[in-house]
Amino acid sequence: MKTILDMLPTASDPHHGVKEWKDYTGDLRERCEVLVVGSGPGGAVVAKELAEKGHDVILLEEGAPMGRHDFRQESGEAMQRLLREGGSRASRGNIVTPTMQAVVLGGGSVVNSAICARPPAWIFDKWTERTGTSLTREDLDPHFDRVEAQLGVAPTPEEVQGERNLRFKRGCEALGMSVEPIWRNVQGCKGSGECFTGCRNGAKKSVDVSYVPAAIRAGARVFTSVRVEEVVADGRRATGVRGRIVEPFTRKVHGHVRFDADLVVLAAGCMATPVLLQKSDLCGACGWVGRDLRFHPGLAIMAMFPDPIDPWKGATQGYHSLQYLEEGLKFEVLWSPPSVLATRMPGVGLAYQQHLLRYDHLAPFDVICAADRSSGTVRARPGSLDPDIEYHFDQADVDLMQKGLGILSDICWAAGAEAILPGIHGLPEIISRKEDAEVIRTHRLKASDTIAAANHAFCSTRMSPSARLGVVDESGRCHDLDNLYIADTGIFAASSGVNPMLLCMALADRIAETIDGRL
Numbered sequence: 156m157k158t159i160l161d162m163l164p165t166a167s168d169p170h171h172g173v174k175e176w177k178d179y180t181g182d183l184r185e186r187c188e189v190l191v192v193g194s195g196p197g198g199a200v201v202a203k204e205l206a207e208k209g210h211d212v213i214l215l216e217e218g219a220p221m222g223r224h225d226f227r228q229e230s231g232e233a234m235q236r237l238l239r240e241g242g243s244r245a246s247r248g249n250i251v252t253p254t255m256q257a258v259v260l261g262g263g264s265v266v267n268s269a270i271c272a273r274p275p276a277w278i279f280d281k282w283t284e285r286t287g288t289s290l291t292r293e294d295l296d297p298h299f300d301r302v303e304a305q306l307g308v309a310p311t312p313e314e315v316q317g318e319r320n321l322r323f324k325r326g327c328e329a330l331g332m333s334v335e336p337i338w339r340n341v342q343g344c345k346g347s348g349e350c351f352t353g354c355r356n357g358a359k360k361s362v363d364v365s366y367v368p369a370a371i372r373a374g375a376r377v378f379t380s381v382r383v384e385e386v387v388a389d390g391r392r393a394t395g396v397r398g399r400i401v402e403p404f405t406r407k408v409h410g411h412v413r414f415d416a417d418l419v420v421l422a423a424g425c426m427a428t429p430v431l432l433q434k435s436d437l438c439g440a441c442g443w444v445g446r447d448l449r450f451h452p453g454l455a456i457m458a459m460f461p462d463p464i465d466p467w468k469g470a471t472q473g474y475h476s477l478q479y480l481e482e483g484l485k486f487e488v489l490w491s492p493p494s495v496l497a498t499r500m501p502g503v504g505l506a507y508q509q510h511l512l513r514y515d516h517l518a519p520f521d522v523i524c525a526a527d528r529s530s531g532t533v534r535a536r537p538g539s540l541d542p543d544i545e546y547h548f549d550q551a552d553v554d555l556m557q558k559g560l561g562i563l564s565d566i567c568w569a570a571g572a573e574a575i576l577p578g579i580h581g582l583p584e585i586i587s588r589k590e591d592a593e594v595i596r597t598h599r600l601k602a603s604d605t606i607a608a609a610n611h612a613f614c615s616t617r618m619s620p621s622a623r624l625g626v627v628d629e630s631g632r633c634h635d636l637d638n639l640y641i642a643d644t645g646i647f648a649a650s651s652g653v654n655p656m657l658l659c660m661a662l663a664d665r666i667a668e669t670i671d672g673r674l
């Protein structure tokens with residue numbers, strides 16, 4: 156006879172108990188005390204924390220539970236399976252910016268590099284200047300502590316850094332720049348550099364294998380293959396959501412769902428939450444739903460070394476430099492699957508082939524920019540839940556990025572590169588002498604010359620104590636509805652300066668604490 160223990164997730168089967176489309180026999184109708192939409196870093200934290208406090212929690216997710224045996228190394232297939240719009244989502248505006256959002260149990264934590272960084276205290280002063288928040292780093296420190304402990308966050312050890320990361324470190328040190336091993340939510344990382352296509356070693360503590368199983372063990376019910384299409388409200392109260400059962404990958408629709416709840420938390424991510432609010436005609440009074448979208452645009456330079464460095468070996472992102480963080484620049488080592496990196500190689504035909512042949516000598520180093528003067532909008536596309544994203548990369552931020560590219564070039568040369576591939580329109584495809592690289596600083600760079608990607612996105616439902624200046628208050632509660640909360644990166648009042656996941660989770664932990672106090 157089966158006992159309750161047979162229904163619970165274990166270390167070897169972390170998704171045990173997670174329901175998916177095959178488990179549903181028809182339309183779904185459920186009710187609970189707290190309904191959480193989206194199982195990424197924000198939603199998973201809220202679900203686990205409130206379930207552990209004894210609340211009746213349901214967590215909804217459109218994507219599938221993907222185990223280590225489901226991950227594919229081939230990037231085309233991996234992106235189709237794990238990312239919205241197959242990974243081809245991009246903003247329009249004065250620059251076309253690729254921006255990736257996951258559709259899988261665990262959200263972005265399944266495809267990301269596991270970088271966990273606490274923003275410095277001054278970041279929150281910038282939030283105050285912008286929307287009047289009074290939140291401080293001190294307020295959040297206990298929440299950072301709790302999340303880091305749950306995820307086992309620790310600095311990347313030297314043994315799994317690999318030559319690619321070590322060369323970056325060497326370059327920064329030679330220039331006298333600060334450089335430190337990146338803190339990551341991994342345990343037993345083997346340095347396979349495959350974080351983007353999913354950790355086949357089971358080392359990454361993405362929230363689907365950490366927070367979600369803990370939520371289930373505490374009694375939460377988790378329904379995947381459920382696409383929420385509308386938040387239902389009555390006056391100042393959200394009463395639940397409506398949507399459909401959607402089969403992963405094929406997107407075949409299998410039935411309708413209706414979930415009723417005393418309290419609803421939206422954590423569908425910075426692009427999806429504003430679209431849901433717009434489609435539901437909610438929280439529009441302040442005018443900030445889907446407005447003020449912020450990115451961290453990032454650009455990479457490829458360093459070409461005289462000797463083979465086998466760049467595929469080593470933690471996906473093992474070292475970073477925070478030396479210029481206060482100016483709005485962060486420098487990191489980067490890695491992604493060969494076929495993705497190959498799209499950044501210059502040339503055609505034989506010249507392109509020559510670069511590919513030197514693949515084992517190449518290391519991508521990147522700079523991400525706080526881009527405080529640039530912003531965009533997220534709007535619901537008619538007949539679709541995919542967002543229409545517009546973004547304007549301000550020339551002052553392009554200039555700052557250009558400064559960053561100059562420093563990045565210096566890091567490459569100081570690391571021992573014999574040539575660099577800048578990957579910027581209007582610049583030589585390959586630069587073989589350090590003196591010639593000055594053009595990276597002197598060329599007048601425009602937004603459209605850059606090929607920036609932006610996987611850090613926030614502020615689309617920003618936080619402010621004033622109902623005129625933001626969508627949610629500092630507890631994450633929507634100004635317009637008494638029982639609707641948002642717990643994804645959309646609530647940031649401005650840039651996080653550093654990589655956003657840990658801040659999103661600390662805020663979610665704080666939101667869960669507040670909700671518990673109010674229920």
Ligand SMILES: Cc1cc2nc3c(=O)[nH]c(=O)nc-3n(C[C@H](O)[C@H](O)[C@H](O)COP(=O)(O)OP(=O)(O)OC[C@H]3O[C@@H](n4cnc5c(N)ncnc54)[C@H](O)[C@@H]3O)c2cc1C
Nearest residue numbers: 193195197217262263267268270383424643644654655656
């Ligand atoms: C390739 C990549 C690398 C990154 N690397 C890092 C890193 O190393 N460190 C870091 O700090 N940050 C990193 N980031 C950013 C980080 O992953 C995100 O900021 C983070 O995942 C945001 O969490 P979230 O909960 O706000 O949203 P998400 O992670 O986007 O989660 C939202 C969830 O809601 C679900 N959902 C959306 N709409 C619906 C709907 N209508 N119905 C049901 N479910 C829905 C989605 O499928 C998704 O699972 C990276 C991002 C990418 C794409």
Ligand code: SF4
Nearest residue numbers: 344345347348350354
């Ligand atoms: S580097 Fe490899 S082993 Fe380490 S967390 Fe990423 S995918 Fe897993």
